[in-house]
Amino acid sequence: MLEIEKLRFRYSRRGPLVLNGVDLTLRDGEIGILLGKNGSGKTTLFKTILGIQKPESGAIRFDGEDLLHMGRLERARRVAYVPQSIHFGALSVYDTVLMGRVSYFGFKAGKEDEAVVETILRDMKLEDYADRNVEQLSGGERQKIAIARALAQEPRLLVFDEPTGNLDIANEQLILAEARRVAREKGIGILTSLHDLNQALELGDRFFFMKDGQIRHEGGAEIVTEDVIEETFDARVRIVEIQGKRIVINGGKRI
Ligand code: ADP
Numbered sequence: 001m002l003e004i005e006k007l008r009f010r011y012s013r014r015g016p017l018v019l020n021g022v023d024l025t026l027r028d029g030e031i032g033i034l035l036g037k038n039g040s041g042k043t044t045l046f047k048t049i050l051g052i053q054k055p056e057s058g059a060i061r062f063d064g065e066d067l068l069h070m071g072r073l074e075r076a077r078r079v080a081y082v083p084q085s086i087h088f089g090a091l092s093v094y095d096t097v098l099m100g101r102v103s104y105f106g107f108k109a110g111k112e113d114e115a116v117v118e119t120i121l122r123d124m125k126l127e128d129y130a131d132r133n134v135e136q137l138s139g140g141e142r143q144k145i146a147i148a149r150a151l152a153q154e155p156r157l158l159v160f161d162e163p164t165g166n167l168d169i170a171n172e173q174l175i176l177a178e179a180r181r182v183a184r185e186k187g188i189g190i191l192t193s194l195h196d197l198n199q200a201l202e203l204g205d206r207f208f209f210m211k212d213g214q215i216r217h218e219g220g221a222e223i224v225t226e227d228v229i230e231e232t233f234d235a236r237v238r239i240v241e242i243q244g245k246r247i248v249i250n251g252g253k254r255i
Pocket of ligand 1: 018038041
């Protein structure tokens, strides 16, 4: 379980508080979606969880252990990052995924590392890709490889920043389905940001609405309301129900 408490962060000593008392809890196997305007601090929050930025105060714990003061390799076994695209040069898919094992093997991969990679490639139906050059894959395929590499860390939590940002609809669906599979089958928590509120509703178990460096609303799908969206994004929307699904559309009575 990830627990973030009263987290405060600024990029420079006299700069504004980009995170101004963030509280967030996410259980194993849950998919948490961070929603907020551009510049509301989502990426910064991810960076603090990943240990890339040090907060000025507050706590981040995983299963009760202090993530902020943990060594890099220790942290890598708990939290993995899935970037939007991977730029490792002309490596094969197999070697790219094996790179995810670095926190375990140090200099030279062993049999166990290879077994982990092979299982992941099989589970993700990527066996036929093993020898392909990552550079020659499509955006969706590369994103899938990025997930595979993160899973090779055998983390308890995956952090995705805008996973579907550059993808067409078929690849979007592929990545969202993969994220769901990882959470449900492996019990890995997922914390992600998504711009598309409908994708968020499809995927999320918990929703965190961020504004001015704070999480203003947190809860299940029931908290995703027209008012909360308007307050968070300063945008008017309507929520309609189609075939039992709640869909967010542009508009609202004041337009
Ligand atoms: P989001 O991911 O929600 O779009 P960010 O976390 O990227 O938001 O940014 C939050 C705020 O921090 C913004 O005002 C942004 O300009 C500022 N910011 C982001 N990165 C840096 C940086 N490296 N140095 C200074 N300010 C930054």
